[in-house]
Amino acid sequence: MLELRLVQGSLLKKVLESVKDLVNDANFDCSATGFSLQAMDSSHVALVALLLRSEGFEHYRCDRNISMGMNLGNMAKMLKCAGNDDIITIKADDGSDTVTFMFESPTQDKIADFEMKLMDIDSEHLGIPEAEYHAIVRMPSAEFCRICKDLSSIGDTVVISVTKEGVKFSTRGDIGTANIVCRQNTTVDKPEEATVIEMNEPVSLTFALRYLNSFTKASPLSNTVTISLSSELPVVVEYKIAEMGYVRFYLAPKIEEDEEETKP
Amino acid sequence: MLELRLVQGSLLKKVLESVKDLVNDANFDCSATGFSLQAMDSSHVALVALLLRSEGFEHYRCDRNISMGMNLGNMAKMLKCAGNDDIITIKADDGSDTVTFMFESPTQDKIADFEMKLMDIDSEHLGIPEAEYHAIVRMPSAEFCRICKDLSSIGDTVVISVTKEGVKFSTRGDIGTANIVCRQNTTVDKPEEATVIEMNEPVSLTFALRYLNSFTKASPLSNTVTISLSSELPVVVEYKIAEMGYVRFYLAPKIEEDEEETKP
DNA sequence: GCCGTACACA
DNA sequence: TGTGTACGGC
Numbered sequence: 001m002l003e004l005r006l007v008q009g010s011l012l013k014k015v016l017e018s019v020k021d022l023v024n025d026a027n028f029d030c031s032a033t034g035f036s037l038q039a040m041d042s043s044h045v046a047l048v049a050l051l052l053r054s055e056g057f058e059h060y061r062c063d064r065n066i067s068m069g070m071n072l073g074n075m076a077k078m079l080k081c082a083g084n085d086d087i088i089t090i091k092a093d094d095g096s097d098t099v100t101f102m103f104e105s106p107t108q109d110k111i112a113d114f115e116m117k118l119m120d121i122d123s124e125h126l127g128i129p130e131a132e133y134h135a136i137v138r139m140p141s142a143e144f145c146r147i148c149k150d151l152s153s154i155g156d157t158v159v160i161s162v163t164k165e166g167v168k169f170s171t172r173g174d175i176g177t178a179n180i181v182c183r184q185n186t187t188v189d190k191p192e193e194a195t196v197i198e199m200n201e202p203v204s205l206t207f208a209l210r211y212l213n214s215f216t217k218a219s220p221l222s223n224t225v226t227i228s229l230s231s232e233l234p235v236v237v238e239y240k241i242a243e244m245g246y247v248r249f250y251l252a253p254k255i256e257e258d259e260e261e262t263k264p
Numbered sequence: 265m266l267e268l269r270l271v272q273g274s275l276l277k278k279v280l281e282s283v284k285d286l287v288n289d290a291n292f293d294c295s296a297t298g299f300s301l302q303a304m305d306s307s308h309v310a311l312v313a314l315l316l317r318s319e320g321f322e323h324y325r326c327d328r329n330i331s332m333g334m335n336l337g338n339m340a341k342m343l344k345c346a347g348n349d350d351i352i353t354i355k356a357d358d359g360s361d362t363v364t365f366m367f368e369s370p371t372q373d374k375i376a377d378f379e380m381k382l383m384d385i386d387s388e389h390l391g392i393p394e395a396e397y398h399a400i401v402r403m404p405s406a407e408f409c410r411i412c413k414d415l416s417s418i419g420d421t422v423v424i425s426v427t428k429e430g431v432k433f434s435t436r437g438d439i440g441t442a443n444i445v446c447r448q449n450t451t452v453d454k455p456e457e458a459t460v461i462e463m464n465e466p467v468s469l470t471f472a473l474r475y476l477n478s479f480t481k482a483s484p485l486s487n488t489v490t491i492s493l494s495s496e497l498p499v500v501v502e503y504k505i506a507e508m509g510y511v512r513f514y515l516a517p518k519i520e521e522d523e524e525e526t527k528p
Numbered sequence: 529g530c531c532g533t534a535c536a537c538a
Numbered sequence: 539t540g541t542g543t544a545c546g547g548c
Contacts, residue, residue: 074439081414081442084547098440109449109459110407114418116440
C-alpha cells in the first residue's frame, strides 16, 4: 500500500514537465526515504535523478519498497489535469499494476482520480558516487536558462570555463562566435539573485547545448541552479525543490577528440 | 426594414465565435420577439439555438418577420472588425439580398459599415419541445470548460452521471481512466461560483467530448453554464446571455450499442 | 502589471 | 507551418 499526499501539487506537475521531454519511461522508486527516480535520457547521454523526500509530503505511507514503471508523457498528461493549487495524492495498492493520481481542489468541491497502467521497465539503477568538484557555480536559474537558449541560436556546444573571477560560456557556429561571462556577484538584494563561485581548480568543459536546454525546463522549480564541474566527470545541473529534494541532471562533457571529429 | 441596435456589441461577437466552428451556414430569424437562430452542426449531430430578445436591444425595428441566411464564418470575420466596446447595428432593407453591420466606436470617432451577401439556406426549423429533465446542473462555465478539456486529453467520450451529491464526469482511454466529481456547493462567496444540482432522478449519459469542447467556446458569454439531462433526450448545455437570452447547444447521448461498436 | 505559454487563424 | 492574439502564472 502506497499513499503519498503532496499539498503543493504544482511541484509534481513542474517536475514532470521538466523531465518528460528527456525521458520516455522510467521507474519511480518509493521507499521510507522518499519518492525518487533515476533514468537515462532516451539517447543514453544524459541522466536524471529526482528525489522528493518523505518529509516533504503531508502524508507519506509506503509499506514496502516499490518500483513503479511509468510512461512519463502519459503521467504528465494526467498531472496537467490537476489545478495548480490542487493537492495531489499518489496511490497504489500492493501488487496492483496501476497507479492512481488523486487531485483535490483547494475548496474540496472537485475531486478527481486518474488511473494509469504501470509498465515493466528494465531499471539500470546506477550508483552515482559523491564526487569532489573542481568548481561549483550557483546562479539564478532564469539567467542560466537565458544563456543556454541564447547560445544555442549561435552554436551547438558550449564551453563552460570557470575561474575565480567568474564563469564563461562560449560557443562558435557558422554565423560567428559568442562569449558570455558572469562575474561572481554576492552583493545583491536577494540571495537568489547572486552568482556564487566555489572553485578549487579552474575548469573548462564542453557540452551539447541541446541537453542543457532540456535541463533548463526545470527552472520553474527553483530560482537558482547549481552547476558542478570537474574535468572528466559529468556536469551536474541541480535544481533544488524547496523542503523536498532536488532534480539533478548529469551530462558527460564532450572530449576534444569528439569535437575535432565532428568538424567538417 | 430591419434595424437592430445593440449597445454591447461584444455580445454578438462572442456569440459568433461560439457557434461559427459548429455551424457553417444558418438562417437568422428576426421577428418582433427577437433575433434568433436555430441550426444543426455540419455533421448533423448537434443543434444550436440562439435567442437575443428584442428588449435587449437599444433600438429594435423589425417591420415583418424575416429570415436571413448567412455564412457564419464570414459574419464572424466581419464582426471581428468591430471593437469590443463598439455599438453594433444590424440593418437590412426589405427585399434586399444583403445585410449591413454598422460599428460605432464608443467615442463616435469611427463608424464602419460592412455589407454581406445573404444566402438561401434550406431551413429545417425544428420545434424543440420543452421537456422535463431528470437533472439540471448549474456550475461555473470555466470549470465545465476545464473538465471537458482535461478529459479529452484522456478519452473521446465522457459519461456524465448525476446523483444528489454531485455530478461525475468519467472517461477512459488508452493511457488510463479518469473521474472528476463536482460536489453540490451553494455556500460560496459569489453565486456564480456555486455548483447547484436539481435532481428528480439519477441519470448517467455518454457524450462525445469533441462536441462538448466545441460548446464551451461559449463560456465567455456567461460565468455559469446549465446542463440539463434526461435519459434518451439530448443534453442541453445553456449559456445565458445577460438581459437578452441564451445560446443553447443540444447533443444526443451516445447509446451503449454505439460504444460497444467502437471498441476494438 | 508583465511575461510566457496555448490556441486560433492565415 | 508560422504568426498573432488571449489567457493564466509569477
